[in-house]
Amino acid sequence: MTRILLIRHGQTEWNRQEIFRGRADIPLSKEGFRQAGALAERLSEEHLAAVYCSPLIRAFATAECMANSHGLRPRQVDGLTDMDYGAWEGQQHERIKQQYPDLYARWQSEPHLVCPPGGEMLAKVRERAYPAVLEMVARHPEAAVAVVSHRVVGKLILCAALGLGDDAFWRIRQDTCCLNVLEYEGNRITVSLLNDTCHLCGLEKDGLDF
Numbered sequence: 001m002t003r004i005l006l007i008r009h010g011q012t013e014w015n016r017q018e019i020f021r022g023r024a025d026i027p028l029s030k031e032g033f034r035q036a037g038a039l040a041e042r043l044s045e046e047h048l049a050a051v052y053c054s055p056l057i058r059a060f061a062t063a064e065c066m067a068n069s070h071g072l073r074p075r076q077v078d079g080l081t082d083m084d085y086g087a088w089e090g091q092q093h094e095r096i097k098q099q100y101p102d103l104y105a106r107w108q109s110e111p112h113l114v115c116p117p118g119g120e121m122l123a124k125v126r127e128r129a130y131p132a133v134l135e136m137v138a139r140h141p142e143a144a145v146a147v148v149s150h151r152v153v154g155k156l157i158l159c160a161a162l163g164l165g166d167d168a169f170w171r172i173r174q175d176t177c178c179l180n181v182l183e184y185e186g187n188r189i190t191v192s193l194l195n196d197t198c199h200l201c202g203l204e205k206d207g208l209d210f
Helices: 030-042 057-068 093-099 101-109 122-139 151-161 166-171
Strands: 002-008 048-053 144-149 179-185 188-196
Touching (some): 002 151, 048 122, 122 144, 122 166, 144 151, 151 188
């Protein structure tokens, strides 16, 4: 059995401000580093074969925290990078709601049918992200692998693992620095842990799901 420890990166200031992040390479906040440290401590007893991450610095920094304690170096995978939000990137949700009222309303109700101006659809993200995970499963049989990415990517990987369509996007929650566990054994895929943040108990929790 191969275990994929699927992780969302730690908090950034843009999470707190409810800003669309996408491909913007913004760093972790102080709180984000604290979250990453808490997660690294939780996973310190895991026997990780590898740590993979999105190339964006917020994911790499989160991955590096846990990789260091295992004597590993995070491997960057382009397929794990965040969704391209196009014109929405760097804008607060409230502003996008005002500028694109119909499109934003549809994003909240039918996200799988929305393409932000100049950006990409959820299907494109899923097409590159989930195959990247399956490659890791094939590369590390009978091992545990950490994968650090982003909220959108995590949601879509989980949808794929659960056999759900992208229309289930809003039915899965992914808080900052959460832990999910996917187990692959033969043709069977089991999601044995979902959006677990118990390692963050006592830390600040503002804006975790943005």
